[in-house]
Amino acid sequence: MDMAAKFQDQLVFHMTGKRAGDGLSPVDGADLRPALLARYRDLTQLRYDYPVVLVEGDGDDYALSLSALVNRTLAEVAPRGIEGERLRRHGLRLERELRMLLAHGAAGRVSELWKAAAARIAGDADGNSAEVLARAGDSLTVDGALVDCDAALPARLLAHAWRNVQRGKAQRFRALVDQLVRKLTDIRRAAFVNSEAGRRPEALRAAVGAGHADVFDFVAMSRLVARHAPKDELPAARRDRIEWALSVLRAQRFYPDPAASNDAPPLAFEFDNCAAAVEAYRARLPQVVELVKALAIAELEAAGAYVEADHDPFFERYDESALTADDLALFPDYLVCIPRGRNDAPENASLMEMLSSGLPVKVLVQVDDLIDEASIGTGHFAFGVRSARLATTAMGLGGMFVLQSPSSNLYALRERVRRGLACRGPALFAVYDGDPNASSALPPYLAAAAAMESRAFPAFTYDASAGGNWAARFSLENNRDPDADWTVESFEFADDALQRVRERIAFTYADFVLCDRRHTAHFAVVPRDRWNAAMLPVSDWLARPDGETTDRVPYVWAVDTDDRLHRVIVDARLMQAARRALLLWHRLQEHGGIHNSHAEQLLTRERAAWEAQKQQELDSVRQAGKAAATVEAEAAAPAAAPPTNEAAVERAPSDEAWIETARCPSCGECRNINDRMFGYNENKQAYIKDIDAGTYRQLVEAAEACQVAIIHPGKPRNPNEPGLAELLERAKPFL
Ligand code: SF4
Structure with a gap:
């Protein structure tokens, strides 16, 4: 078979996803992984953020990461010199043992596991080191559960951080309430002491105390001091108010009260679904109103500032509409950790509504699968973007805190997590846990890290309270190479002549999908003798203009279990998904101020305006009034005026591309794909600004991306555009 025929096999596979002949091997059963992950075979041997x-x-x-704890402990116990070096070596060995214990299912507090690990290495370490390390375990500066990066981690870490934040709130609340209770009690006691009841013999005896009870004649004393005492020094209305406020403050169940006389447990604020949290919030609202009212009255009474003529009418009408953000911030936040696999359950259908309504709720949505094979080519969302969109959609609602991150990156973002949990109002934490039904060939930590490296699930935070613009609110956090399309690393291997070769390899969306055993059909292994110059790395293939990829086949570098290097070609459907992932990444880059199309557009506009103005001035000088009038007339008749809503509604479907402008909710997806082709009218609703400014592929991709399916791509204008057959098929649901 000649080389052209061999390459034809590859081209056919790329276009159709079908292997013909024996020139290509399946990925199934080959146990391949992306070449850049070759060095991460055994995570227990590496030092990283987990456990x-x-x-x-x-x-x-x-x-605190285990590595940080070990470093901290060794810095305290290891002396300088050879002895210290030996101890440090054994300390690192102990850290590895702890990782292995967890990998084999051990669980518990770090102090207990430390002892177990110290016992395991005792035989290998010299006596003194083993003893020092074992003793160090008794005096660790911190203790708590030691947890690995698995499917349970996001909920455990978030709930732990939430309780940490709530303890701080509880302390502030208790300090406020205890102080008010003390002041109100003092007012009541002082009034009693000066009242007729307070000057009765038994009250005087109680006030003097048992030590001097025999020295005084309390009956005679009472006769003397009670002569002009009022029945009750506190006016009845004030006494009632104080009594009522005290009873509400003491009976509240929002926070635990160590001095509480009632046995009612504090209210629970941890939920596993949105509906239950909303129901609890609504049911408790009257108690919130009552407690806020009691706090306000107590503060006024304690300061002697309650004026009945002013305050009575105000508090009579006091209801939930009077609650302020400051009031609500006093109360615990609601935590909702949606269990894996329950994101689409009916009880969680109101997630977005709950977040947009501003309830003080913190929600963890655990994303367990980023690759949605069923949606390929169905005319809806493209492959693999639904889960990745949740956080960006929430960000579009504004007014909240949003964090998206794979679980591998949560420890690095722990400060952000805490900030989100401590913020006022709602917060969404969308976390990919790296364990798609155990179908990943990688351990959860590595799968999660691969999702972030490949741009399949980049990390970002959006904090509406951080400032008034995107620069203050949005952060691309610690994604690697944030300016670039893909992360790139150096990769070294030995070629056929056993010479060292170094390549710069990009880690792409296709590399991420290669790790998932469910999607092996999108890949085929090319034997080494059929490698050829028409094969392009996925990143290079994607970087080429559409028309320049037709005779090229994209591939990723992969290694097998013996670390043999392979080229694995990728079919067109997966490349479409990779392109889509890249588009979403570009949008995040823009939010982060990288390659900002608005800035670039503004620059172009300003330059054009400046040039036009200069031209106009020149024309004015040269031709005087008539020429200037001509310029104005031309300017007043733009070539493609944005359609009004009415015009867009009336327009009928045709072979021409068009948009139902009046129905456009301005999500911006189409403009992210090509903002020269798609524009906004005066109502910030999309229309086709310049049909010739983009390709039919972009029209179809925009139609697929449009959340309300109002883009109709019509028929292709360029019959020579590559891949038209496939594009026409994809366009069908939108014609
Ligand atoms: S036309 Fe569709 S994709 Fe474009 S802005 Fe409107 S809703 Fe978004």
Whole structure:
């Protein structure tokens, strides 16, 4: 078979996803992984962010990585010199043992696991080192559960951080309430002492105390002091108000009260679904109103500032509409950790509504699958973007805190997590846990890290309270190479002549999908003797203009279990998904101020305006009034005026591309794909600004991306555009 025929096999596979002949091998059963992950075979041998200690106590540092704890401990116990070096070596060995214990299912507090690990290495370490390390375990500076990066981590870490934040709120609340209770009690006691009842013999005896009870004649004393005492020094209305406020403050169940006389347990604020949290919030609202009212009255009474003529009418009408953000901030936030696999359950259907209504709720949505095979080519969302969109959609609602991150990156973002949990109002934490039904060939930590590296699930935070613009609110956090399309790393291997070769390899969306055993059909292995110059790395293939990829086949580098290098070609459907992931990444980059199309557009507009103005001035000088009038007339007749809503509604479907402008909710998806082709009218609703400014592929992709399916791509204008057959098929649901 000649080389052209061999390459034809590859081209056919790329276009159709079908292997013909024996020139290509299946990926199934080959146990391949992306070449850049070759060095991460055994995570227990590496030092990285996990496992982490969920630190007990009230400090802000609620989590500490095991490596940081070992470093800290060794810095305390290891002396300088050879002896210290030996101890440090054994300390690192102990850290590895702890990782292995967790990998084999051990669980518990770090102090207990430390002892177990110290016992395991005792035989290998010299006697002194083993003893020092074992003793160090008794005096660790922190303690708490040691947890690995698995499917349970996001909920455990978030709930732990939430409790840490709530303890701080509880302390502030108790300090406020205890102080008010003390002041109101003092007012009541002082009034009693000066009243007729307070000057009765038994009250005087109680006031003097048992030590001097025999020295005084309390009956005679009472006769003397009670002569002009009022029946009750506190006016009845004031006494009632104080009594009522005290009873409400003492009976509240929002926070635990160590001095409480009632046995009613504090209210629970941790839920596993949105509906239950909303129901609890609504049911408790009257108690919130009552407690806020009691606090306000108590503060006024304690300061002697309650004026019945002013305050009575105000408090009579006091209801939930009077609650302020400051009031609500006094109360615990609601935590909703939606269990894996329950994101689409009916009880969670109101997630977005709940977040947009501003309830003080913190929600963890655990994303367990980023690759949605069923949606490929169905005319709806493209492959693999639904889960990745949740956080960006929430960000579009504004007014909240949003964090998106894979679980592998949560420890690095722990400060942000805490900030989100401590913020006023709602917060969404969308976390990919790296364990799609155990179908990943990688351990959860590595799968999660691969999702972030490949742009399949980039990390970002959006904090509406951080400032008035995107620069203050949005952060791309610690994504690697944030300016670039893909992360790139150096990769070294030995070629056929056993010479060292170094390549710069991009880690792409296709590499991420290669790790998922469910999607092996999108890949085929090319034998080494059929490698050829028409094969392009996925990143290079994607970087080419559409027309320049037709005779090229994209591939990723992969290694097998023996670390043999392979080229694995990728079919067109997966490449479409990779392109889509890249588009979403570009949108995040824009939010982060990278390659900002608005800035670039503004620059172009300003330059054009400046040039036009200069031209106009020149024309004015040259031709005087008539020429200037001509310029104005031309300017007043733009070539493609944005359609009004009415015009867009009336327009009938045709072979021409068009948009139902009046129905456009301005999500901006189409403009992210090509903002020269799609524009906004005066109502910020999309229309086709310049049909010739983009390709039919972009029209179809915009139609697929449009959340309300109002883009109709019509028929292709360029019959020579590559891939038209496939595009026409995809366009069908939108014609
Ligand atoms: S036309 Fe569709 S994709 Fe474009 S802005 Fe409107 S809703 Fe979004």
